[in-house]
Amino acid sequence: xxxxxxxxxxxxxxxxxxxxxxxxxxxxxxxxxxxxxxxxxxxxxxxxxxxxxxxxxxxxxxxxxxxxxxxxxxxxxxxxxxxxxxxxxxxxxxxxxxxxxxxxxxxxxxxxxxxxxxxxxxxxxxxxxxxxxxxxxxxxxxxxxxxxxxxxxxxxxxxxxxxxxxxxxxxxxxxxxxxxxxxxxxxxxxxxxxxxxxxxxxxxxxxxxxxxxxxxxxxxxxxxxxxxxxxxxxxxxxxxxxxxxxxxxxxxxxxxxxxxxxxxxxxxxxxxxxxxxxxxxxxxxxxxxxxxxxxxxxxxxxxxxxxxxxxxxxxxxxxxxxxxxxxxxxxxxxxxxxxxxxxxxxxxxxxxxxxxxxxxxxxxxxxxxxxxxxxxxxxxxxxxxxxxxxxxxxxxxxxxxxxxxxxxxxxxxxxxxxxx
Numbered sequence: 001x002x003x004x005x006x007x008x009x010x011x012x013x014x015x016x017x018x019x020x021x022x023x024x025x026x027x028x029x030x031x032x033x034x035x036x037x038x039x040x041x042x043x044x045x046x047x048x049x050x051x052x053x054x055x056x057x058x059x060x061x062x063x064x065x066x067x068x069x070x071x072x073x074x075x076x077x078x079x080x081x082x083x084x085x086x087x088x089x090x091x092x093x094x095x096x097x098x099x100x101x102x103x104x105x106x107x108x109x110x111x112x113x114x115x116x117x118x119x120x121x122x123x124x125x126x127x128x129x130x131x132x133x134x135x136x137x138x139x140x141x142x143x144x145x146x147x148x149x150x151x152x153x154x155x156x157x158x159x160x161x162x163x164x165x166x167x168x169x170x171x172x173x174x175x176x177x178x179x180x181x182x183x184x185x186x187x188x189x190x191x192x193x194x195x196x197x198x199x200x201x202x203x204x205x206x207x208x209x210x211x212x213x214x215x216x217x218x219x220x221x222x223x224x225x226x227x228x229x230x231x232x233x234x235x236x237x238x239x240x241x242x243x244x245x246x247x248x249x250x251x252x253x254x255x256x257x258x259x260x261x262x263x264x265x266x267x268x269x270x271x272x273x274x275x276x277x278x279x280x281x282x283x284x285x286x287x288x289x290x291x292x293x294x295x296x297x298x299x300x301x302x303x304x305x306x307x308x309x310x311x312x313x314x315x316x317x318x319x320x321x322x323x324x325x326x327x328x329x330x331x332x333x334x335x336x337x338x339x340x341x342x343x344x345x346x347x348x349x350x351x352x353x354x355x356x357x358x359x360x361x362x363x364x365x366x367x368x369x370x371x372x373x374x375x376x377x378x379x380x381x382x383x384x385x386x387x388x389x390x391x392x393x394x395x396x397x398x399x400x401x402x403x404x405x406x407x408x409x410x411x412x413x414x415x416x417x418x419x420x
Contacts, residue, residue, distance in 0.1 A: 019209060021147045026205040030145065031157050033203035034138055038161025040101060040196035041134055043169035044108050044127060045073050047189045048120075049251055050170040050271050051182040053259050058182070059117040067252050067375040071368040072121045074248065076128030077135075078364035084133035085140070085357030086220050092210055093141035093353070100133030101197040108190035112183040128364075136357035143345040143352045144209045152288035155342040159284040163334055167277025168192070174271010223351035227358055231407065232347055235400050239300065240340045240359050241366030242397050246307055246390040247333045248367035249374020250314075254326070257383050263319060276327045280334030287338035297401050299339045304397040307332030311390045315383065329390075336397070337363070 020027045048055060048069040056066040088096040107127040114120035138158055146154045172192070173185035227233050251274075258265045258273065283303075290299040306328050314325025341359060348355030370389070377385030 019147045020145055020205075021150050022153075027146075027150075029203050030205050031154065033200050033205075034142070034154075034158045035161035035164070036196045036203070037097060037101065037134060037138060037200045038158045039165030039168070040105070040193045040200070041131055042162040042165035043189055043196070044104055044165075044193050045077065045131060046070060046166055046251070047108070047111070047169055047173065047186050048073075048124065048182075050173050050255055050274060051177055051185060051267075052252065053255050054177055054182040054267065055117070055120070061117055063253065063256050063379055064372065064375045065117065067371045068121050069117075069124050070248070070252055071371040072125040073128035073131075074364040074367035074371065076125040077132045078128075078361045078368060080129040080132035081136050081360045081364070082224070082354060082357040085136035085353035085360075088133065088137040088140060088353045089351070092207065093137040093144075094204055094207055096133040097137045097141070097204075098197075098201055100130055100137075101193075101200060103130035104134075105190060105193045105197050108193050109187070111190065112187040132360075135360045136353050139341060139345045139356035139359075140353035141207060141210075143348075143356075145205075145207055148346065151346060152291055152338070152342040153285070155345060156284045156287040156338040159287075159334060159338040159341065160281040163277045163280035163284060163330075165196075167274050167280075170274035170277075171271050174274070175268040177271070178266060178268040220354070223354050224358065227348065227351065227355045230347070232404065233344060233355060233358070235404050236340045236344050236347070237359055237362040239397050239400055240337065240363040241369075242393040242400075243303075243307070243333050243336045243340070244363045244366035245370035245373070245393040246311070246329065248370030249377070249386050249389055250311075250326070250329055250370075252371040252374050253378040253383070253386050256378065258322075262317070263322075273323065273326065276323065276330050279327050280330045283331040283335040284338040287335055287342065290335060291339055291342075296339060296343055297405050300336055300401045301398055303332045303336030303339065304394045304401070305332070307336070308391055308394040311387045311394070315387055 020030060052063065052066045052069070055061065055069060056063060059066070084096060084100065104127050107123060107130060111120065111123050111127070114123055139155060142151060142154045142158065169189050169192070172188060173182070176188050177185040254273065255270050257263070258270045287299065290302070294302060310325045310328025310330075310332060312325070313328065314322050316322070316325075341356070341363075344355055344359045345352060370393075374386045374389055377389050381388075
């Protein structure tokens with residue numbers, strides 16, 4: 001076998017690549033650290049979502065008004081994620097992630113003392129803005145520090161941390177609020193987030209492949225423009241927003257549906273419904289295998305179909321079928337999100353934090369839109385209105401994905417014709 005043999009070249013390349021890989025030094029610590037960071041992000045970001053009926057009761061607010069405690073947090077993150085991701089290009093991923101978590105958990109400890117719904121919404125917006133430095137920087141950190149073949153799996157584990165944080169936060173708040181009210185519940189969430197933040201700071205390995213970039217406005221504007229003019233990245237940004245529109249809408253109003261007849265469930269049981277997030281942990285972690293088997297577009301279409309099936313099943317009137325619908329919605333959402341997010345990180349040749357930041361911005365805009373539109377649709381037409389919003393979003397995902405396949409085939413034909 002000659003030195004020029006492809007197998008030898010691949011082996012030499014892998015041996016000389018100092019980035020982390022499964023089984024290698026620091027890989028498990030890195031995964032655990034970012035898993036906890038993902039958990040802290042979702043446990044804080046959606047800390048009021050399972051408590052909306054109680055918040056509505058205390059402040060005499062409608063579902064649409066109370067939903068702003070969720071939409072303000074996700075909106076704050078969406079607005080500030082690109083600027084803070086730019087700071088991570090200059091000052092380092094680890095530094096920005098640590099600072100973001102520190103500010104977010106500090107605000108989280110103030111949330112239980114909000115004197116009015118308006119004050120609560122403002123605090124939640126500040127909390128979302130603080131968290132904006134974490135998701136995009138985490139994806140950029142992984143893209144720089146992890147070998148390409150392990151990237152989808154690594155980002156899938158980070159997304160899995162999102163699902164665990166979202167699930168544990170809602171379950172804890174449900175049972176604590178049933179006994180002591182929503183203020184104590186969000187206070188407990190703040191303490192959990194502090195523990196996650198400290199563990200993250202202690203565990204995350206120092207970056208070895210980070211190269212500081214420029215904060216010059218023209219350079220940043222050119223980088224953002226490059227990403228927004230890339231057809232694949234544009235499609236991925238819209239796909240992430242559409243997936244999150246479904247997720248934000250469904251989980252914002254599910255508490256209202258289960259509180260009302262015919263279910264009339266207590267707050268603790270409603271919080272336990274969020275245990276279905278564990279399915280999202282599994283589906284996000286399996287995203288790499290799914291892409292290897294079906295390809296990126298096949299995985300996205302399967303995720304959208306699974307989510308749509310869950311929406312339709314959730315229309316049925318028995319609690320077991322509603323829960324089955326929620327399981328499928330959650331599995332489809334987290335798989336689709338993990339595939340789209342990892343593809344963004346692999347596609348961006350430069351300015352990875354900005355590329356991921358734009359994805360996160362679109363993603364959380366989708367969450368804010370889903371929370372408010374889903375709640376409005378629920379107010380007007382009940383659960384079926386929220387389901388219609390979700391089905392339209394999933395139709396958009398499939399349409400964009402199929403359009404991308406067609407565009408890729410057309411580009412391949414043009415390239416073949418040019419070679420001939």
